[in-house]
Amino acid sequence: MAKTKEKHGFRLTSEDVVFNIINYTIFILFALICLFPFYYLFINTISDNSLVGAGKIQLVPKGIHFNNYVGLTRINGLGTSFIVSIARTVIGTVLMIGASAMVGYLVTKQEMWGRKFWYRFLVITMYFNAGLIPWYMNMSMLGLTNNFLAYIIPGIISPYNIILVKTYIESIPAELEESASIDGAGYFRIFRCIIFPLCKPILATIAIFGAVGHWNSFTDSLILMSGKPELYTLQHRLYTYMNEATNLAAMIQQGGSDISNLATQTSMNMRPIKFTVAMATVIPILLVYPFMSKYFEKGIMLGAVKG
Amino acid sequence: MTATKTVKQAKQPIDFIGYFLRVLIILTLVCLFVPALNPTHMSELMNEGDSFFTSGISYDGIAGGFQRAISRGYIEKSVLVYTYIGSLISLIGMVAMLAGCAMTIGEIRFKRLGAKIVLGGSVVSMAGLVFVKLQQPGFTNAANPERIKPLEPIGAIIFIVLVGICLLLSLLYLLKLPKATKEDGWVMEGKFRLFLMMAPFIVLVFLFSYLPLWGWRYAFFDYKPGQTLTMDNFVGFKWFTYLFENAATRADITRVMTNTLAMSGIGLAMSWLPLAFAIFLTEIKCGPVRRAVQTITTIPNFISWVLVYTVAFALFSSDGFVNQFLLSTGLATESQDFLIGNDGIWIKMYLWGTWKGLGWGAIIYIAGISGIDQALYEAATIDGAGRFQKIWHITIPGLMPTFFVQFILSISNILSNGMDQYLVFRNATNTSGIQVLDLYVYMLGLGSSNQIPLSTVVGMAKSIISVILLFSANKASKAIRGSGIV
Structure with a gap:
């Protein structure tokens, strides 16, 4: 690696220079495109609200204040949604990790009664699903509509994660387990004292994916919680706010000028608030992302070698 | 023992x-x-x-x-x-x-x-x-x-x-x-102890993955929410034929299928983009820049579609950044809401998907590139190969197996665009262009029309076709490169 670097350092032809300039420009531009929207949202939440309303905040924040963030606590229902989102992320992820580790371990045990059958029974579910309506009917039959458990229980089993854990456990030397079982440890003890600690790297990876999935999901909230707004997730809240804005915009386009002025006014006044809610949902991810990105990348690699 | x-x-x-x-x-x-x-x-x-x-x-x-x-x-x-x-x-x-x-x-x-x-x-x-x-x-x-x-x-x-x-x-x-x-x-006995430890999880799998199949029976009944399924409202294959005999639903299906296939088609036609992204990113030899670009471009993959829509709204709505910018620089005289209407909606949706997923999609290829034997590049350099010759003759052939698997998988997912993206970007003015199969099933069954049986039929057909596609793709993969993908 060092060698090639050296070569490039020494022999830069004019062609290389042109290539590098274009290449760097394109990538840095794309990175900016990925980053700018968050920056734009952010400066709009901390700038003077009347300037934001007038569309004056484009590249630099003006009249910096944090009242919008303080004001979030006054929005009805937002606090409960925040708690619901955090609760489902934490509880859902912990249970998913526990189940993936346990099942991943169990399916490596050749002597289990009907192991092959049960493993296939599990894996096949990755390749089909009954469809949205039967799923909804099933959830309502199980009493999981308008019920917090609907966020948790169905997500406990994740065949894909189980396969990842299983593959990982198979790479652990079997001697470790054998010696423990000779010492008289039962299956659960072996799992708890040997397998689980050794699996931590892979479990960390799937934990992060699971947590992001929980934090970001909103269709389950949308479909299952229609009768209980206090169980809406944060993403679902944001969706309803944004939806109002869109409907307003569509109305403005179709309606006359009278509504138009009034509606524009309200919609403009709402902008900083909406963006603040959006920032509140994205900040947790942006905060953990830099520390977690190596796990994310590890995760996709594990997926790639699965085949 | x-x-x-x-x-x-x-x-x-x-x-x-x-x-x-x-x-x-x-x-x-x-x-x-x-x-x-x-x-x-x-x-x-x-x-x-x-x-x-x-x-x-x-x-x-x-x-x-x-x-x-x-x-x-x-x-x-x-x-x-x-x-x-x-x-x-x-x-x-x-x-x-x-x-x-x-x-x-x-x-x-x-x-x-x-x-x-x-x-x-x-x-x-x-x-x-x-x-x-x-x-x-x-x-x-x-x-x-x-x-x-x-x-x-x-x-x-x-x-x-x-x-x-x-x-x-x-x-x-x-x-x-x-x-x-x-x-x-x-x-x-050990085998039974293991089974008992497994049993609760088997029950969960059954409840949430197999039991929903029982809901397919709604496709054969004249069901309205709140009614019972009895033999009186059993209608056999009525809804299956209704889907094609009724002019309105036939038009809907044609439109929805066009949208679905068009959007998946654009995705398939552009599936080389993450590959190109990875190749050119690794051509950036300055380590910190390369890593920074890679990290930043993967961030959007981890935010929800609702948030992507918020971003789109902030930038492209009639008082969003783009309009403010165009107005203040005098490039436009009137603001325009880019999120309203059907014009170029397929391309727009593809672009948002790319914004969110390109950096992430490239990681698998970046890893693939680092797995290619460096000796090949060195030998090629000695033989006088240029940058593009090396890319063309070493990097791309080395990444082909990965690309092939990804491509086959996206073919088998051609009907499953997912619903989130289209649901959040949908509004009264662009529904006809944005409605893909998943969104159609949702709106038909759980929207205002509440057509549970019809929606079940569409979902059922989709599930079955998807499974067939997946296994055909797997067969094709076995025939072409000797190993399956599932």
Whole structure:
């Protein structure tokens, strides 16, 4: 690696220079495109609200204040949604990790009664699903509509994660387990004292994916919680706010000028608030992302070698 | 090892009663989830979609439909409360039966204890059932039977019979089982212990992945929300033919399929983009820049579609950044809402998908590139190959297997664009262009039209075609490169 670097350092032809300039420009531009929207949202939440309303905040924040963030606590229902989102992320992820580790371990045990059958029974579910309506009917039959458990229980089993854990456990030397079982440890003890600690790297990876999935999901909230707004997730809240804005915009386009002025006014006044809610949902991810990105990348690699 | 062998030989007579008892208990527990067999379903006001399990765990499941009837005094509230208590007791008994049932697969000590627990559980469960059944006069003799509309629950009889047999059988089992001797320990064979540890997870898989298939039956009935499925509204394949005979739905399907295939098609046609992204990113030799670009471009993959829409709204709505910018620089005289309307919606959706997923999609190829043997590049450099020649003759062939797998997978997912993205970007003015199959199923079934059977038919067709596509893709992959993808 060092060698090639050296070569490039020494022999830069004019062609290389042109290539590098274009290449760097394109990538840095794309990175900016990925980053700018968050920056734009952010400066709009901390700038003077009347300037934001007038569309004056484009590249630099003006009249910096944090009242919008303080004001979030006054929005009805937002606090409960925040708690619901955090609760489902934490509880859902912990249970998913526990189940993936346990099942991943169990399916490596050749002597289990009907192991092959049960493993296939599990894996096949990755390749089909009954469809949205039967799923909804099933959830309502199980009493999981308008019920917090609907966020948790169905997500406990994740065949894909189980396969990842299983593959990982198979790479652990079997001697470790054998010696423990000779010492008289039962299956659960072996799992708890040997397998689980050794699996931590892979479990960390799937934990992060699971947590992001929980934090970001909103269709389950949308479909299952229609009768209980206090169980809406944060993403679902944001969706309803944004939806109002869109409907307003569509109305403005179709309606006359009278509504138009009034509606524009309200919609403009709402902008900083909406963006603040959006920032509140994205900040947790942006905060953990830099520390977690190596796990994310590890995760996709594990997926790639699965085949 | 020898100890377990002798235990096995001692257990020569086949444990018929045990087998039968276990099968019966599992059957009883399955019946818990069948709404048609709900013993508490003693009035038409009750939600017929609720199973006995739902009735047992939530009072609302029983009393939900009776709010008016109670407030008007048509029925005693106590009747409903007692029904709920009875169901709860019965359910607790069944949980005990299940626990006992699990124990009976152990050796003699476990068997005896298991049989005792099953016996106790079935007594409790039976008591609960009888208590529920005793509430029936409360419904039939209610103050206003016309409003209450009493029903005769067949489930009650079936449950009483099933639990009754369990009760007798466990009693018989207990009498037949030999007494445990001093040397008999609490032993269970390893294979069964492992199975029991696995069993709760198997139940979860069954409940959330297999049980929904039972919902396919809605495709064959003339069902409206809140109704029962009876043979009267069985319509056979009516909805399947309706889909194509009715001009309106036919037009819908054509439109939705066009959108779905167009958007998937654009995705397939551009599937080389992450590959190119990875190749050119690795051409950036300055490490910190390369890593920074890679990290930043993967961020959007981890935010939700709702947030992507918020971003789109902030930038492209009529008072968003783009319009502000165009107006203030004088490039435009009038603001324009880019999120309204159907123009170029397929491309827009592709671009948002790319914004979100490009950096992430490239990681797999970046890893692939670092796995290519450096000696190949060195040899090529010595032979005088240029940058693009090396890319063309070494990097791309090296990444082809990965690309192929990704490509095949996206072909098999051609009908599954997902719903989130299109749902959040949808509004009254762009529905016709943005509606993909998944969104159509959602809006048809759970939107305002509530066409449950029709929506089930579409979802069913989609599921079946997707599975066929996946297995064809797998076959093709096996034929072309000798190994499958699933």
